[in-house]
Amino acid sequence: MTPPTVLIADDDRSIRTVLTQALGRSGYQVRSTSNAATLWRWVEDGEGDLVITDVVMPDENGLDLIPRIKRVRPDLRVVVMSAQSTLMTAVKAAQRGAFEYLPKPFDLKELLAVVGRALAAPLAEAPAGDALARDSDERLPLIGRSPAMQEIYRTIARLTTADLTVMINGESGTGKELVARALHDYGRRRGGSFVAINMAAIPRELIESELFGHERGAFTGATNRNQGRFEQANGGTLFLDEIGDMPPEAQTRLLRVLQEGEFTTVGGRQPIRANVRIIAATHRDLRAAIRQGQFREDLFYRLNVVPIRLPPLRERTEDIADLAGHFLERARADGLASKTLDQGGVDALRAYRWPGNVRELENLMRRLAALCPDEVIGAEAVRAELAEAEPPEPAEPASPSAGQEPLARAVERHIRQFLAAHRDGMAPSDIYDRVLAEVERPLIQMTLSATRGNQIKAAAMLGLNRNTLRKKIRDLEIPVVRGLS
Structure with a gap:
């Protein structure tokens, strides 16, 4: 043959x-x-x-x-x-x-x-x-050449001919609505409306009316019939941002819509066909919320048909130069001064932890475009602006416990930064894995750099099996020079 x-x-x-x-x-x-x-x-x-x-x-x-x-x-x-x-x-x-x-x-x-x-x-x-x-x-709509972003691009591309429900998970400021808009703009419903609603920004007692609309006289103050977001998004996409903040009664109604494909307005009796694509997003761990009785498990599986995880900026620092350049160009287009970053400025940006993610980087670039007197922005200007913007850390203990090494203090600061980035009280539930990854990633990167990408030598230096090292490189999304070996 x-x-x-x-x-x-x-x-x-x-x-x-x-x-x-x-x-x-x-x-x-x-x-x-x-x-x-x-x-x-x-x-x-x-x-x-x-x-x-x-x-x-x-x-x-x-x-x-x-x-x-x-x-x-x-x-x-x-x-x-x-x-x-x-x-x-x-x-x-x-x-x-x-x-x-x-x-x-x-x-x-x-x-x-x-x-x-x-x-x-x-x-x-x-x-x-x-x-x-x-x-x-x-x-x-999205910027970045890191492996994590490439996988997101490929997922969005594969969904251009599908009409599946998508769940986007990521920290605040990572660009969840940008992904939702890309899914709509390049999808089969691009001719319809893109309607967004943030569950965390609406009083609990008004969410059902906002979603499904209400009839005149349905409640005190309802003087007219009002369309809800489902009707407004008819034929298009409904983006349910911060779905984890949806109250239980609204979760029940949403589940019924997803199951039956129709809904009624608040105070109404006539079923209305729901011709929308649902894209949901959250910064919360919904599986933990399910265990705590705060989110319906059956609703989660209805929404989580295609999961997309948006990485925080600290996990894709190789994208920072492209993002910063893009934001400076947008600032110039908006009438601010034309500025560029030198390599020192880029390195200073990459060294920062970015609790506010891409949104924080965009705000910083706009401030620098407006306030930095130099045409080329260097490390000193970047660090000065970051120092002004970053909230002060709690003072270190006057007498650290015996044996407390600098690494331990760094881990302690790392945890505080995680908590500061989640001021709503919902701290991440995987700090152990995140901190471990933050230690492993630079260690493996520096070792690979020292061995010029030779994974056999790097594994020997680290005391790891070669297959174990390869798995860590893949899991931690460490960019390496790949060849035939």
């Missing part, structure tokens, strides 16, 4: 060589080219069982090639790889019919797994096209 043939198009010779060797060792036949024209000729001639293409090539954008491939060879699957690791790249790849999108750099094992799935998967209905894709990345 003839092995499948994989067609590769990438203008980087080293990538073509690595992929050709890896796929060849896995039993595939491979043909590679540096341009889109040759790839298109092979496709037209009926060659190949799978295409792997880069986005940026000298003669044509790989994303523009996908619809043409789908027209002449609808059964030929296309895998897109790109160093332009943005949400729009992932979305456009999905909308134009790509089987999968892989941001560079990627793990060869992951690519081989994708190739296997692509060749084995049954044919699916072709997507409607790229009508959702926008030609400009000028107003990207």
